[in-house]
Amino acid sequence: MMSFIRPRLRKPAWTVLAGAVFAAAWVIRGGPNWWLFVTLVAVATAGRAFAFYAWAGEDDDVGALAGSRADERQNQLSLRSRALAFNLTALAAFAGLTVAVALRASWWWPFAVILGVLVFGYLFGLSSYGIAEEAPADDPETEHQPPAPVGR
Amino acid sequence: MRNRVREQRTQRGLSQAEVAAALGVSRQTVISIENGRYLPSLPLAFRIARFFELPVDKMFDPGDEEADR
Numbered sequence: 001m002m003s004f005i006r007p008r009l010r011k012p013a014w015t016v017l018a019g020a021v022f023a024a025a026w027v028i029r030g031g032p033n034w035w036l037f038v039t040l041v042a043v044a045t046a047g048r049a050f051a052f053y054a055w056a057g058e059d060d061d062v063g064a065l066a067g068s069r070a071d072e073r074q075n076q077l078s079l080r081s082r083a084l085a086f087n088l089t090a091l092a093a094f095a096g097l098t099v100a101v102a103l104r105a106s107w108w109w110p111f112a113v114i115l116g117v118l119v120f121g122y123l124f125g126l127s128s129y130g131i132a133e134e135a136p137a138d139d140p141e142t143e144h145q146p147p148a149p150v151g152r
Numbered sequence: 153m154r155n156r157v158r159e160q161r162t163q164r165g166l167s168q169a170e171v172a173a174a175l176g177v178s179r180q181t182v183i184s185i186e187n188g189r190y191l192p193s194l195p196l197a198f199r200i201a202r203f204f205e206l207p208v209d210k211m212f213d214p215g216d217e218e219a220d221r
Contacts, residue, residue: 064178071177073190 007068008056012049019045090118154213158186160204175199 005013019041026037056067064070065078093114100108161171168186172179177196184190185200192200201208 059179061178061180064180071181072193072196073181073184074178 008053010068011052011056011066015045015049015052019048086118086122090115093118153191154188154215155185155200156206156211156213157182157200157204160206160211161186164204171203174203 023038023041023045026034026041052066055063057063058066061070061074061077064074070078093111097108097111097115099105100111157171161168168182169179172182175182175196176199181190181192185192197208197212201211204211
């Protein structure tokens with residue numbers, strides 16, 4: 001989708017797009033100081049976009065990820081970091097939900113929504129990436145044999 | 153898993169950056185492979201073996217892992 005944009009500009013472009021959407025939310029919200037919040041969002045967005053652009057010029061793993069030119073090891077690093085972020089988010093959402101329930105608070109539902117999205121995303125990922133694929137064995141004689149030992 | 157990437161690279165007088173450019177990966181990945189911190193994917197392992205003109209099993213040695221089976 002973003003392939004027509006130079007790799008180094010992709011993450012800054014996403015940042016600017018997200019910042020514009022968030023700034024539009026402040027404009028729609030209105031109020032006496034809406035322009036102040038829009039200005040803050042614009043400054044933060046510009047800073048983040050510039051930071052991504054600057055990082056992308058570095059000759060290291062972070063630079064490769066920021067510049068959308070990561071190789072297989074760097075993509076694996078990113079994937080593992082995302083998995084860690086997923087686990088921490090799930091833990092935080094579960095803790096928040098537990099506290100909210102214990103306190104009979106009305107703000108329990110955002111935690112439930114986050115947990116629901118995480119569970120749905122995980123299950124959707126399992127089905128999309130083929131873990132449910134069950135194919136018959138090529139050779140019927142080997143079908144009922146115990147599986148061959150694998151490493152680790 | 154041991155490998156002969158560093159040995160082969162130095163024998164040919166190549167820098168890590170040159171090998172990285174030839175393999176289409178980053179210099180940091182070549183360093184990680186040489187130090188044994190990263191196990192390359194099968195396609196990358198074949199690219200490495202082809203680049204150094206050696207069979208994959210001469211380039212990568214499972215060492216103790218094979219004996220553990």
